Amino acid sequence: MARAASLRGYPALVDELGGDGARLLERFGITPAAVNDDDAVVPGEAIGWALQAAAAELDCPDFGLRLSDRQDDSVLGALSVAISNAATLGDAISCASKYLFVHHAGISLALVPDPVDQPGVVAINFRDPGEANGFAQGIDLSAGSIHHRLRRAVGDYGLRSIHLPHPPLAPAARYAEFFGAEVRFESSTTLLRIPAELLNRPIPCSDQVLRTISMDYLARNYSELDKSMTARVRITIDHNFTGTKPDIDDVAKRLSMHGRSLQRALADEGTTFSEVLDGARRDVTYRLLRETDMPMTEITALIGLREQSTLTRVVRRWFGATPQQVRNTARSERGGAPRIQVAHKGNTLLFEHRALEAEKRSG
Known part of the structure; x- marks a missing residue:
């Protein structure tokens, strides 16, 4: 993943060269608003293709x-x-x-x-x-x-x-x-x-x-993340959670690497893609169980599992309790405080705080 700000100035330059900067960006899944957003991230490959396309289609080799x-x-x-x-x-x-x-x-x-x-x-x-x-x-x-x-x-x-x-x-x-x-x-x-x-x-x-x-x-x-391929993979998985199992080749592509190179880099750090993915699923599941009322079936699909029984099995392995027990414990700790509702749009988890107290806790 890369910051969309890498393309700052792109729409105006394309327009000056006779093209449509906004439309060309959107072809590669990048909005002009993202380019001007200091926090927006997009696949690095999308940036590469956007640059190549502009040069070729506008006959501008430099x-x-x-x-x-x-x-x-x-x-x-x-x-x-x-x-x-x-x-x-x-x-x-x-x-x-x-x-x-x-x-x-x-x-x-x-x-x-x-x-x-x-x-x-x-x-x-x-x-x-x-x-x-x-x-x-x-x-x-x-x-x-x-x-x-x-x-x-x-x-x-x-x-x-x-x-x-x-x-x-x-x-x-x-x-x-x-x-x-x-x-x-x-x-x-x-x-x-x-x-x-x-x-x-x-x-x-x-x-x-x-x-x-x-x-x-x-x-x-960002402590030590520059030295850790494990952390880079984890960030990429977290940014792209979908209802299907994340694939190492897809993650490698987003990091502008070959799948085998990514496997070797993770092995050098004493881990595997499966272990990093398992940790990402564990953390997302824990947050969804404790902080939301999302149905178990939806959590199962969101983290890329096919059966709710599989969710129960992995949650037992992670936390030594069933999903419902994890959720009930969180409710007891809060003393029945209002919960957070969740909407899942595309690849992003949107936590919507419905109570004033929850808004204050979120800062």
Whole structure:
């Protein structure tokens, strides 16, 4: 999954090029409102296809680069505050490396040794599994965005060369003009080669108070998730609960990975997809039993089970009690307080608080 804000500026650019930005987005299940919503998330693949379609249908091979020209750091949400207020460029890159998954669950960024071994040079390595699906416009958008953020942070940052993992989509001269440096195509990954001393350059106007607040927010809300594929899978399952059993290939697709790669990553963390799915079902079931009056048949279907007897069996395994016993215990604890009604729309659980006390408890 990825934040829809990745496409901020897309509708207006498509319109200017003679298309219909809103309609083109909606073709891939993305609304213009989602693009302007800092919290909206959509499948990363949908973003990739939206970029590819715009470039092809509007005969605009540099669409990704053009869109990066229109975006500012706000597309990264809370992460942008931490990055823009870092003490040095090295600190900013370290922060992005740790928390970029908040923006897009499948991508990563890291400092690596210079691939051509030039003294005093390091490389920023950006990895997007979408390149395996041919989403070259998305690679250009990301590379262009990194380039612009570096320039906004410290001005001319001395880019030595940039390596892109695809052939030139537009004339090579367009890339050279955009980046102001040598561009090498069909590389194994995306790399921006920069002077190593740049990492110690202070970021002007950084505010350490804002930096502290934003880092504390990221640490409290996303602690260690950047290191855990298990957590990324869990987040994807939670965002896409349906009445059918979630499939590992579908989850892998949403994370821009191959199913076997996902299996190996989970195995490296000592777990399996089935175990992560079981935990997600357990937590959703516990909340529905304790906080709602949803019928058992509907809970059974919602978490992807076929028979209510199966629900009873797994709830006994999870909690050592029947579903009704779990619900009755919650009622006793509340002393008969008003319950929360639930509506299930699409892939989202909507908890509707019907009593004032419940509204106050929800904040």
